[in-house]
Amino acid sequence: MTDLTLTRGQVDRERLLRLLQEYGVYAGVVALLAFNFVFTSNFVSAENFRTQAVQVAPVLIVALGMALAIGTEGVDLSVGSVMALSTSLLSLYLGYGPWMAVLMAVAGGIVIGLANGSLIAFLGVQPIVATLALMVAGRGIALVLLPQLEDVRDPGMASLGSGDVLGVPYLVLIAAALALLVAFVVRRTTFGRQLLAVGDSRPAARLAGLPVRRILIVVYACSGALAAVAGVLATARLTASDPTSLGNLMELSAITAVVVGGTPLSGGRIRIGGTVAGAVLIQLLTTTLIKHDLQPSWTQMAQAVVIIAAVYAARERGKR
Amino acid sequence: MLSVTGVSKLFPGVKALSDVDFTARAGEVHALVGENGAGKSTLIKVLTGVYQPDSGEVVHNGSPVRFTTPLQAQQAGISTIYQEVNLVPLMSVARNLLLGREPRGRLGLIDFRRMHREADEALRGLGIRVDVSRPLRELGVGAQQMVALARAVAIDARVVIMDEPTSSLEPREVRTLFDVIGMLRERGIAVVYVSHRMDELYEICDAVTVLRDGRVVHTGRLADLDRLRLVSLMLGREIGEVRSEGLTKFTGSHQAAAEPVLRAEDLTVRHQLHGVSLSIRPGEVVGLGGLLGSGRSETARAIAGALPADSGRVSVGGAPVRTGSTPAAIRAGISLLPEDRKAEGISPGLSVRENIALAALPGLSRFGLVDNARVDKVVDTFVKRLRIKSAGPHQKVGELSGGNQQKVLLARWLAMHPKVLLLDEPTRGIDVGAKAEVQSLIDELAEEGLAVLLISSDTEELIEGSDRIIVLKDGVVVDELTGDAVTEDALMRAIAAESPAPPDSAELSKSPDFPQSPGSAGSAP
Numbered sequence: 075m076t077d078l079t080l081t082r083g084q085v086d087r088e089r090l091l092r093l094l095q096e097y098g099v100y101a102g103v104v105a106l107l108a109f110n111f112v113f114t115s116n117f118v119s120a121e122n123f124r125t126q127a128v129q130v131a132p133v134l135i136v137a138l139g140m141a142l143a144i145g146t147e148g149v150d151l152s153v154g155s156v157m158a159l160s161t162s163l164l165s166l167y168l169g170y171g172p173w174m175a176v177l178m179a180v181a182g183g184i185v186i187g188l189a190n191g192s193l194i195a196f197l198g199v200q201p202i203v204a205t206l207a208l209m210v211a212g213r214g215i216a217l218v219l220l221p222q223l224e225d226v227r228d229p230g231m232a233s234l235g236s237g238d239v240l241g242v243p244y245l246v247l248i249a250a251a252l253a254l255l256v257a258f259v260v261r262r263t264t265f266g267r268q269l270l271a272v273g274d275s276r277p278a279a280r281l282a283g284l285p286v287r288r289i290l291i292v293v294y295a296c297s298g299a300l301a302a303v304a305g306v307l308a309t310a311r312l313t314a315s316d317p318t319s320l321g322n323l324m325e326l327s328a329i330t331a332v333v334v335g336g337t338p339l340s341g342g343r344i345r346i347g348g349t350v351a352g353a354v355l356i357q358l359l360t361t362t363l364i365k366h367d368l369q370p371s372w373t374q375m376a377q378a379v380v381i382i383a384a385v386y387a388a389r390e391r392g393k394r
Numbered sequence: 395m396l397s398v399t400g401v402s403k404l405f406p407g408v409k410a411l412s413d414v415d416f417t418a419r420a421g422e423v424h425a426l427v428g429e430n431g432a433g434k435s436t437l438i439k440v441l442t443g444v445y446q447p448d449s450g451e452v453v454h455n456g457s458p459v460r461f462t463t464p465l466q467a468q469q470a471g472i473s474t475i476y477q478e479v480n481l482v483p484l485m486s487v488a489r490n491l492l493l494g495r496e497p498r499g500r501l502g503l504i505d506f507r508r509m510h511r512e513a514d515e516a517l518r519g520l521g522i523r524v525d526v527s528r529p530l531r532e533l534g535v536g537a538q539q540m541v542a543l544a545r546a547v548a549i550d551a552r553v554v555i556m557d558e559p560t561s562s563l564e565p566r567e568v569r570t571l572f573d574v575i576g577m578l579r580e581r582g583i584a585v586v587y588v589s590h591r592m593d594e595l596y597e598i599c600d601a602v603t604v605l606r607d608g609r610v611v612h613t614g615r616l617a618d619l620d621r622l623r624l625v626s627l628m629l630g631r632e633i634g635e636v637r638s639e640g641l642t643k644f645t646g647s648h649q650a651a652a653e654p655v656l657r658a659e660d661l662t663v664r665h666q667l668h669g670v671s672l673s674i675r676p677g678e679v680v681g682l683g684g685l686l687g688s689g690r691s692e693t694a695r696a697i698a699g700a701l702p703a704d705s706g707r708v709s710v711g712g713a714p715v716r717t718g719s720t721p722a723a724i725r726a727g728i729s730l731l732p733e734d735r736k737a738e739g740i741s742p743g744l745s746v747r748e749n750i751a752l753a754a755l756p757g758l759s760r761f762g763l764v765d766n767a768r769v770d771k772v773v774d775t776f777v778k779r780l781r782i783k784s785a786g787p788h789q790k791v792g793e794l795s796g797g798n799q800q801k802v803l804l805a806r807w808l809a810m811h812p813k814v815l816l817l818d819e820p821t822r823g824i825d826v827g828a829k830a831e832v833q834s835l836i837d838e839l840a841e842e843g844l845a846v847l848l849i850s851s852d853t854e855e856l857i858e859g860s861d862r863i864i865v866l867k868d869g870v871v872v873d874e875l876t877g878d879a880v881t882e883d884a885l886m887r888a889i890a891a892e893s894p895a896p897p898d899s900a901e902l903s904k905s906p907d908f909p910q911s912p913g914s915a916g917s918a919p
Contacts, residue, residue, distance in 0.1 A: 274741040283724035343744040
């Protein structure tokens, strides 16, 4: 708070970066859509949109949990492993019926999340370290439970993966419902407001008497539960449980979606709309590159560029 | 040995040092004192090359120098011992001592036997006996500091700067430190000693320089300056000066009820508080007096549960409050306005509205859902009552002026309808207008029956705002001023009075790995 008078140029630059951070993601989505409408053959078809939407659903669901963790100035690297664990549990318990199997899978995710949250809240372990530990452990457990790929031949699961309501796939409906739910939690509940206060300034939240530990534990449990749901849906879509590869690098996609969507890594702010757009942006980027015959490795590099741009915009603005 | 002349240092908006002269002489222990913001740390940073002065020069060994990095100052023989030891905790004592200068054997490998021998000799020379092969972190803080000192001596430091070296030491460790400082003095090393503990200063320092608001207000032999005079120089208040009433917005004494609402008894926090007791009646403003580091903030924090107390009891309206828990204290009706408004008070990225509602949120919710209408009502009430100026309830608090930030924090706590309000430097760093408003608000709140604890480095504010002042020194209550005795003179006399006894001799204990002090245990060097 040294000098509040900014020059004209600074103000313009400030405003530009702010617009870029907050709405750049929507502009990116529109630009990619426009590009594909014009230059990509077979892009404009109901079938293609359906495929895109189904593919984006698991990433978005994981990103919702990630947004909560990032909102507390944390991060959850274990989400990919939680997906693997949930697919293993699902496969193992399918004999007791699909509902039981889904319940166990989600419970597994919550347990991992509680472990993350406890390490962070009670032992003061850095979120990046705590969730890295669970990322390694989680996939280990998943592979012990189910050492190799197994087909999922449950009619219920199959219809979950490929069924629809009026042409809208179940997966997309579930992802949309969860996005609305998380947005509601963040905006309207006491928990959501307190979560943001914890992320904005933890010492202040503590002195204001907020239950900081409980909030952190619940946040990571939510992230675990959402990642497990994503694992269940991905399994249903693939009709196979593959704990070796399911969810690989998912943490990176989720973080990208959140950050590109305008949620600052420094916590205190969560943008669910932006996160949805961020997930769509990554999906479109991947599709665009693949449809134009570029290697998947290009997608990863493109993702890297996008995430750096997003973090740069946020950083420049934060500095002032 | 090392001196600065006419040094000024500007930071955006503040002149941290202006035209400062300071000389550290060989074989002299020079006390550097001053209250918060006086410029002590800036001066130290100029001396050690962390900052470059905007004007003036640094003279070392008779020739002007310009240290551009701390390393250069170190190589020139200037060592700094910070409160927190900057050594490698996992390495052995010997390696830390000889880091970068390890004796090498053939093949360039470290000769451990020789290293241990040399380290042991160096420490014995200072009267310190420890097992030099053990990792540094196994030693107590005091012993670690001793190793840091030994290292400074070993690298041929000519000037040793110590920044509050005793703040985390046991009384016995302090003794050893003083013995070592005595040895440094005999070896012709210039020692710059920064501390707020007056007893220590008078015990070991030869000279003193008092800084206030970035200027040297006094320099000379410490023996020629009595304690009362030193305190008045530090606080910038004259003794016997006619006090002009009405400079602050306080109206004077309040009608307090008979029974205290807050009672704190025997609060003890290791190294910080030693059996502090106080009570406040509804409608009463109790001031906490004392110098920086005397335990004022710690007392407030311990009462509010923000600083875990090792022992002691707190009760509100007769009901005991669990110590060490902020939520428990808040539920009991204790609210703390912290000293560091920016780091611990406001949530800078959240809006005015969110900040005001933060603590009261659970009470403004139904089934976990925020009742926006009620929040708006509360926010509106307090924005009006405290005259919080902002672009609107959705502006980020980080963008407001200091005074308005402070008002937002006050609003946050008033929304909780507290019984006890602990105010730690409520008007520091806020503009004159806001200061007057906050002061009259404090008065108003007391009149409404709130019990207020006021901490302020602004002596005038403390005297005029308080009905009663409890004086702290080194974490002990040393005096209490009531009624007509609430004057600046009495306050300064109470602060300057010699401690009756070394603070808490009961705490002398349990530090098994601490070195013997020289002379004892037959360790003739």
